[in-house]
Amino acid sequence: MEVLAYQGLIGLSSAMYLWLISAGLTIIFGVLGVLNFAHGSLFMLGGYLAYTLYGLVGLPFSVSVLGSMAAVALLGAAMERGFLRPLYGLDPSYQLLLTFGFVLLLDDAVKLVWGGVFRIPPIPRWLDGAVVVFGRPFPLYNVFLIAVGLVVGLGLWGLFDRTWWGRSVRATAADREMAAALGIPTPRVFSSVFMLGSALAALGGALGTPVRPVAPGIGAAMIVQAFIITVIGGLGNLRGAFAGSLLVGVLSSYGTLWFPEFELFFVFAIMAVVLLVRPQGLFAS
Amino acid sequence: MSPRARRWALGALLVLLVSLPVWASRYVVYLTIHILLLALNAAGFNLLFGYTGLLSFGQAGFYAVGAYTCARILLAWPSLLPGVLGGTVAATLSAVLLGYLSVRHTRIYFSMLTLAFGMMIFSLAWKWRAVTGGDDGLVGVPRAPLELWALTVPLPTVERYYVVVLVAVVAAVALLHRLVRSPLGLALQAVRDSEVRAEHVGLPVRRLRLLSFAVAGTCAGLAGSLLPALENTVTPPIAHWTASAEPVLAALLGGTQRFGGPLVGAFLLVVSKDVIVRFTVHWSLVLGAVVIALVLGFRGGVVSVVEPWLARPRPARRAVARAGEQAP
Numbered sequence: 001m002e003v004l005a006y007q008g009l010i011g012l013s014s015a016m017y018l019w020l021i022s023a024g025l026t027i028i029f030g031v032l033g034v035l036n037f038a039h040g041s042l043f044m045l046g047g048y049l050a051y052t053l054y055g056l057v058g059l060p061f062s063v064s065v066l067g068s069m070a071a072v073a074l075l076g077a078a079m080e081r082g083f084l085r086p087l088y089g090l091d092p093s094y095q096l097l098l099t100f101g102f103v104l105l106l107d108d109a110v111k112l113v114w115g116g117v118f119r120i121p122p123i124p125r126w127l128d129g130a131v132v133v134f135g136r137p138f139p140l141y142n143v144f145l146i147a148v149g150l151v152v153g154l155g156l157w158g159l160f161d162r163t164w165w166g167r168s169v170r171a172t173a174a175d176r177e178m179a180a181a182l183g184i185p186t187p188r189v190f191s192s193v194f195m196l197g198s199a200l201a202a203l204g205g206a207l208g209t210p211v212r213p214v215a216p217g218i219g220a221a222m223i224v225q226a227f228i229i230t231v232i233g234g235l236g237n238l239r240g241a242f243a244g245s246l247l248v249g250v251l252s253s254y255g256t257l258w259f260p261e262f263e264l265f266f267v268f269a270i271m272a273v274v275l276l277v278r279p280q281g282l283f284a285s
Numbered sequence: 286m287s288p289r290a291r292r293w294a295l296g297a298l299l300v301l302l303v304s305l306p307v308w309a310s311r312y313v314v315y316l317t318i319h320i321l322l323l324a325l326n327a328a329g330f331n332l333l334f335g336y337t338g339l340l341s342f343g344q345a346g347f348y349a350v351g352a353y354t355c356a357r358i359l360l361a362w363p364s365l366l367p368g369v370l371g372g373t374v375a376a377t378l379s380a381v382l383l384g385y386l387s388v389r390h391t392r393i394y395f396s397m398l399t400l401a402f403g404m405m406i407f408s409l410a411w412k413w414r415a416v417t418g419g420d421d422g423l424v425g426v427p428r429a430p431l432e433l434w435a436l437t438v439p440l441p442t443v444e445r446y447y448v449v450v451l452v453a454v455v456a457a458v459a460l461l462h463r464l465v466r467s468p469l470g471l472a473l474q475a476v477r478d479s480e481v482r483a484e485h486v487g488l489p490v491r492r493l494r495l496l497s498f499a500v501a502g503t504c505a506g507l508a509g510s511l512l513p514a515l516e517n518t519v520t521p522p523i524a525h526w527t528a529s530a531e532p533v534l535a536a537l538l539g540g541t542q543r544f545g546g547p548l549v550g551a552f553l554l555v556v557s558k559d560v561i562v563r564f565t566v567h568w569s570l571v572l573g574a575v576v577i578a579l580v581l582g583f584r585g586g587v588v589s590v591v592e593p594w595l596a597r598p599r600p601a602r603r604a605v606a607r608a609g610e611q612a613p
Contacts, residue, residue: 035393093340096579105573112567119594222526231397264408272401276386279394
């Protein structure tokens with residue numbers, strides 16, 4: 001029983017990466033209607049940038065994470081303004097294809113700039129250590145991850161529910177034309193939402209640097225996971241993305257324990273079944 | 286291009302393709318087989334995307350079903366025809382089954398569903414060791430002889446195998462072209478242009494989409510079944526979603542609004558990759574930039590850029606036409 005609970009906690013902390021990447025993906029889809037294939041690549045880029053600032057330049061961890069978020073947010077703004085904007089009136093397939101072009105470009109660009117796989121830089125001293133949970137040592141860093149995930153969740157909720165900006169975003173998501181007619185600068189809302197989503201992806205990637213290796217393939221691997229989660233939670237549904245991340249994170253943590261052979265198959269099977277039976281997502285209100 | 290010029294160009298292309306093993310090096314022949322396989326896969330994909338309006342990200346799944354089934358058959362019964370037919374039929378069956386489920390959705394939900402199905406097939410290929418060989422794949426697949434009734438044609442060389450692939454691909458593409466030009470093909474385009482109107486004139490929209498999906502899956506499956514005998518091995522990456530992007534890119538590159546677009550695109554994709562990787566390993570960087578440029582500026586693909594240039598009437602004729610207009 002304690003093994004199960006412990007494994008659940010491990011799953012919970014790895015679910016936080018999934019939560020951070022799928023939160024951005026689902027926000028962008030919910031407001032812009034764009035499913036960003038390159039979102040996993042932004043996650044990866046966040047990891048590389050944080051690695052460079054923290055592991056190579058030697059800046060403090062927190063500064064490195066924030067720096068990589070800011071840089072990726074700017075890249076996101078450039079993608080939205082320069083490339084996606086001309087495509088809004090067209091078949092959504094073209095937006096999907098454009099972002100796929102960015103997957104190819106960014107995944108190869110990181111190889112060009114950073115080369116292959118790196119060794120993992122040490123965990124910052126203030127996060128190194130362990131707490132005892134169920135009689136076993138549980139890494140402090142994982143506690144930190146869970147805390148960050150919860151803080152981001154609460155922060156997003158506050159942002160969308162309690163601020164003027166959040167209201168204009170929700171208005172734009174609900175009815176683009178009406179929002180524009182009411183004087184909401186919808187193009188600017190689009191850009192800021194895309195920036196926020198990109199920054200969240202970068203945060204997820206950056207938080208992984210002291211514990212998981214950054215590698216060029218990580219973008220393609222993360223994006224399919226994020227697709228699974230946002231589909232399970234309902235495309236565009238933030239609370240659903242949170243619940244979906246926990247579900248997938250914890251289930252695959254048990255999955256690797258019990259049926260490592262077919263874990264991947266079942267995760268995609270769940271995604272397909274949800275799309276067929278409940279396309280609005282499991283957690284739609 | 287006038288119909289006559291088009292026929293001449295097509296004839297010249299066929300002569301070039303048929304005579305290829307005579308004058309080209311073995312490597313060029315090998316590369317051409319890959320162009321043909323991708324061309325078939327991309328032409329099938331474009332029936333679904335360009336003609337029916339459904340963007341599938343799961344074609345690699347059907348390609349892999351064809352390849353793995355064919356490889357298993359060849360390992361048990363080294364005869365090419367049963368292998369290729371078996372692989373194609375298996376791909377068609379799985380496309381009908383998964384297509385029946387997929388066409389409940391359109392647009393992004395359809396794309397996500399095909400991605401999920403494709404990745405389910407990938408995870409089977411990767412993990413179901415007893416049947417697929419797991420991450421080692423199936424190795425030692427023989428290039429089995431082609432047995433037609435009493436006639437047995439051994440295929441020891443790539444050049445000979447090329448002829449088999451050429452015949453199969455040309456026949457399949459010709460059938461596909463026939464389909465696109467038939468009333469059925471027009472019905473598919475009607476579904477693409479307006480689902481509501483298509484329904485109102487009495488077209489069975491969902492059944493048409495399923496048909497298109499099944500044909501696309503069959504094309505992918507046939508292309509896949511022709512692979513194991515060439516490479517002597519089948520491995521899981523052919524089923525991964527990133528492999529599903531290849532026919533998508535070929536179609537986009539050549540142009541999705543013309544039948545020939547994906548064929549041209551397959552040629553450009555394979556050849557440019559082969560050329561670019563000689564200079565730099567960063568081939569997909571170039572490809573990504575090209576995809577972005579195509580989506581933003583040339584959604585008609587290369588064909589739409591070249592075609593007006595080919596179709597431009599000769600100055601003399603234009604003058605005659607203008608004179609005709611001005612006359613009375």
